[in-house]
Amino acid sequence: MSRFFQLIGRDIRLAFRQGSAITLSLSFFVIVVVLFPLGVGPELAVLARIGPGVLWVAALLACLLTLDRMFQADFEDGSLDLLIIGPMPTEMLVLAKVIAHWLTSVLPLIVIAPVLGLSLNLPGDSIVALTGALLVGTPTLSLIGAVGAALTVGMRRGGVLLSLLILPLYIPVLIFGVAAVDASIAQLSAAPHLLLLGGVSLGALVVGPLAAAAGLRLSLS
Numbered sequence: 001m002s003r004f005f006q007l008i009g010r011d012i013r014l015a016f017r018q019g020s021a022i023t024l025s026l027s028f029f030v031i032v033v034v035l036f037p038l039g040v041g042p043e044l045a046v047l048a049r050i051g052p053g054v055l056w057v058a059a060l061l062a063c064l065l066t067l068d069r070m071f072q073a074d075f076e077d078g079s080l081d082l083l084i085i086g087p088m089p090t091e092m093l094v095l096a097k098v099i100a101h102w103l104t105s106v107l108p109l110i111v112i113a114p115v116l117g118l119s120l121n122l123p124g125d126s127i128v129a130l131t132g133a134l135l136v137g138t139p140t141l142s143l144i145g146a147v148g149a150a151l152t153v154g155m156r157r158g159g160v161l162l163s164l165l166i167l168p169l170y171i172p173v174l175i176f177g178v179a180a181v182d183a184s185i186a187q188l189s190a191a192p193h194l195l196l197l198g199g200v201s202l203g204a205l206v207v208g209p210l211a212a213a214a215g216l217r218l219s220l221s
Helices: 001-018 022-041 044-065 069-078 078-083 090-119 122-153 160-183 191-220
Strands: none
Touching: 001 022, 022 044, 022 191, 044 078, 044 090, 044 122, 044 160, 069 078, 069 090, 069 122, 078 090, 078 191, 090 122, 090 191, 122 160, 160 191
């Protein structure tokens, strides 16, 4: 387990040292959300209606921007081969990469999301539901994305193929995440949708590292 946490810490330090992935995802998220009111108009009722979908789609796409770097940097400098043949199981290696990706590329989006929600005229209760839905649902984005990143590692222009592979798998997370916020806006309980998001995340936690590890072995064989 010490190697597991050391790998997480290593990836987090590298992400903050380079800074590009964090800045890219956060800047994209903010720009997309800010541009929507300019496109649809200043009507507060319209902004509140489309706000949950806008925030979730922007978060999904911002997460997608950084997925191809999950294994690519280690592949390019040769350290990925050393990590795979090392004593740590490949599934644990994938899980460490996923945790580091979520902490550096997705968690900043969740932190800034309430502020952007206020700019879209979301009520206070729905912002709480939005934050909870993002916390519960976004780990699935990194776990599923790890599978696509593993299958496309080493490919030229693999980012396009990665998007085609995993975007359809993101649809349940998008549906349940938006539904949780919409239920809160309608003064209904968001708990059923949050539980569904939690179930999807738990399923991805079981399947994702296994599938991504198999994808890494296939890509590097």
